[in-house]
Amino acid sequence: MASKTATKDIITLRGSTAIVSEFFGYAANSILYNRGVYPEESFARVKKYGLPLLLSQDEGVKTFIANLNTQLSEWLEAGKLQRIVLVIMTKATNEVLERWNFSIETDKEVVEKGVSREKSDKEIMREIQAIMRQIASSITYLPCLDEPCIFDVLAYTDMDVAVPFTWTESDPKLIANPQMVKLHSFDTKIHKVDTLVSYKNDEWDEQ
């Protein structure tokens, strides 16, 4: 009988950064598809984390997310990134309707000393899979987005981070009196990512 002990894989800072930035790319695409920010026909189906996921084929979105991930990877490797927030706003009035909050806790020892950690890749994939499922099932409780919407991504960084010329300081685009739903989290032993969605109370629900 084969042994069932979980084999642990060595995870370095760079590897963990790649996992987290890749996760964010797929999560952002999944959110854009599930929330209907872009039309369904602009998405293509791919297999990732053992699930069928959808990726946008819009060149603008692709380049935007690619450029974003490049900068986020840089900040993650430096241990300067605290949070990533994907904000969905109405196109007409820029009113913030939803905030998908990805909080990141970084193991400072790994960043400073360059040590590595051990965790099974399968375990990490399983945790990410759970989050993707929750994002897909979020349409059951999130209010419908009737208006045309746009999205933006905010990065919460340390104060000593040099702002690149393609980035600028911004307000946090908060929602007043939001409803909050905490989703699962995943941990690579170097970066721990907690997911939370806060959304504006639907007027019908308030009534």
Next chain:
Amino acid sequence: MIVRTPPPKKRRSEATESPNSDGRFIIFEDLPEPQPEPEPSHQHSDQMLCTYQCRQLVKADFLDALSSAEKQSQDYKSKVETMNDDLHRSEAEKMKFRDQLLYAEQELAAAKGREQALQDQLLKEIHESQERLRKQIHIHSELEVKFRKEIDLRKNAESLLSAAEQKASLLEGKLSHVSESIEREKNRLQKELTLLKEESKHSMSRISADLEMMECKASNSEKEAAVLKEQLENLQTKLNECLHEKNEVEKKLSTSTYQEFSSDDSILVKHLREELRNYESEVHEARKLKASHEDVELLREKLLEEKGRRERAEAEALKLLEAQINGKKLEDELSSWKSTLKEIPGVTSAADIPLKFEALQKEVLEGMMKMGEVTARLKQVEVALDVAENARQNVETKAALTNEKVELLKLELKRTELMLSSTTEERDRLKIIIDELKQQKNVEAGSAMTDGKVKELEASLSMKEDLIKKLESSILEQKDVNARQHNEMKLLNERLSNESRRIKSLEREDDRLRSEIAILESKLGHGDFSSASTKVLRMVNSLAVDSDAKKTIEALQNELQQTKDKLQAIEELKKQSGDAGTLVDSYISGKVVQLKEQIATLEKREERYKAVFADRISVFRRACCELFGYKIVMDDHQRSDGIPVTRFTLQSIYAQSDDEKLQFEYESGNTKILGNNYTQQSDISHQVEIFIRKLNSIPAFTANLTVESFNKRTLS
């Protein structure tokens, strides 16, 4: 009452004592012969009488003795009967006592059994209580572990609290600094507001005038460009027609005979060459038209730039309005703050507010902490009260149960003791009866039997007494054990109550910590962050901007392609016009004359436009110089990376030397200042830092510099 001992017989008197007084029947004749006395015979008759009388006396005595013996025998018979009756009765009583003894033994056995059962029950209860105690001790140990964990959590929370308090104190210090800086900035902003207002008014008027001018120029240039385009197109069509006719003529010429070649050919060739030159000149003029067209397009671009500037100016005006509104809000806030300052006791200036605020906050925090402590203590006391009441109720029920048990045991003990006393009394009575019977010694068989049985009964009674004593001692021991166990249970109950109180307090702390964690998580989820340690960034080129930029890029690319196509067409035309030139018809020459006339008029017009443009430009430059106080020199440069840029050199009319020049570089809507010796001076660099770097306003910088130069000039 039956007399057991017959009364003593009464003895007769001594005188009448007869020889058979001892009860023997003595025949008188058997009487011992008296001693013959040496008495005379006369006494012989007397003796015969005496014997008869003696015999009569003896008979009487004998009869009396008989009767008395008979009476005695009857008495003895009656006594024996009574004794027999007594015996029977005693036997019956003995049987009764035996039955009672047996009953007592049975009851003793039952009491023993009950005691055993009670002991077993007590043992069971003790075992159960021990097991419960063990479980509770186990639970207690688990609770202790949880308690230690909670203590650790609490320590962590306390450390977090202390860190948060330190942060809060830091924040409060920063608040005070920020409030001071806010006041300073308010004053500065107010000054800047007034300056900005004036500048904006000037700039708005300037920009509107410039815009109108540029619009007029643009419309004029557009019209001219349209006209020129039409002319170009006409020329092109005419050229095409000329070429077509040329080709036809060539064909005709080729079909005609070679002989017709005469000296006129050379003249023709000369004419053709001249016309070629003319065509070339026309092409050159067409190129010039194209250059002017390009100039028109440049003007159009400048128009667009001016429009952009106008939009920026409008945006700045909007910002100004917003700044005004903010300034009004700040003024309102200032006034409200001042009014609150007056209302707040103990505060004389704005600097006192943060201190007062801190003091009030501290008081509020202390009050809240005290309230929290008091409520916690109240809750603890309530919990302790509840626990004590529960414990008391438990103890009371247990005490009642034990009391009931003890009373039951006591009752049973009393019952057994009573039984014992009754059996001992009966035994004593039986003993006395037996002793009496023994003393008489007449009824041997029954008394011997009863003695044996009584001895057996006595032996069994003594055994029972011993057993009872042992039971009593064991009961006392059990009582002592029970009392000790009760005490232990009480102690354990007290410990339990203490632990349960501790558990409740820990649970309350746990709830409080969980609520704090929920609050912090909600803050995190809400998006709150500490501005001291975190900043929020977003990409400049968001998708909307990218799409707009892409659209403009695509439009520009399309225009480029169109202009390239036009250039290619014109070059082809030039080639075609260069290849042609052998034979010209009079129709073609007429057309050429017309084209020349048109070209002349276009040239004149162009010269006129140039003159007008030069005049207007000079007027514009002079006006700019007089209005804004700067001589502006514009020239084109190419940067090291090959990008063409426009450089503006500004010299103030109030400059005291030729070195006081400002240089700006303009590229696709962005103007930036270039550094030189003049701008590196301390006061100029300071102004550059404030107006250009921080406020991003070149007009403000130039206006300020103009005012300062004017002041220097006038003062000097």
